[in-house]
Amino acid sequence: MTTQIVESVLAEAEKQDAKKVTEVHLTIGKLTFLGIEQVRFAYRILVEDTIMKGSKLIIKEKSGVIECPSCGYKGTLETEDNPMYHVPTPILKCPECGEAAKIVEGKECTIERIRMVK
Numbered sequence: 841m842t843t844q845i846v847e848s849v850l851a852e853a854e855k856q857d858a859k860k861v862t863e864v865h866l867t868i869g870k871l872t873f874l875g876i877e878q879v880r881f882a883y884r885i886l887v888e889d890t891i892m893k894g895s896k897l898i899i900k901e902k903s904g905v906i907e908c909p910s911c912g913y914k915g916t917l918e919t920e921d922n923p924m925y926h927v928p929t930p931i932l933k934c935p936e937c938g939e940a941a942k943i944v945e946g947k948e949c950t951i952e953r954i955r956m957v958k
């Protein structure tokens with residue numbers, strides 16, 4: 841995921857004829873189950889030999905919201921760093937009735953803003 845972020849920022853910087861990228865602002869949903877510190881670590885390594893070297897990575901976490909088709913619950917879901925959540929399609933259970941719920945918000949990873957120097 842971090843590789844895709846860096847590649848996207850570099851592509852946009854190239855389009856804008858930027859000489860340097862100084863800041864990258866991300867929003868990462870909690871239900872992506874991406875480790876924020878792992879993203880930061882990978883980012884530092886991936887930008888090393890690019891115009892992004894030394895750029896500041898600012899990450900805002902967005903809460904997850906689930907919806908249960910069985911009982912109608914819509915709200916947040918308390919998560920923990922459980923390996924089960926790192927499979928491609930984890931099954932999230934409704935905290936009210938225990939049935940499978942679907943993710944409504946919190947699964948995004950979005951580049952919100954890029955600060956560049958031309």
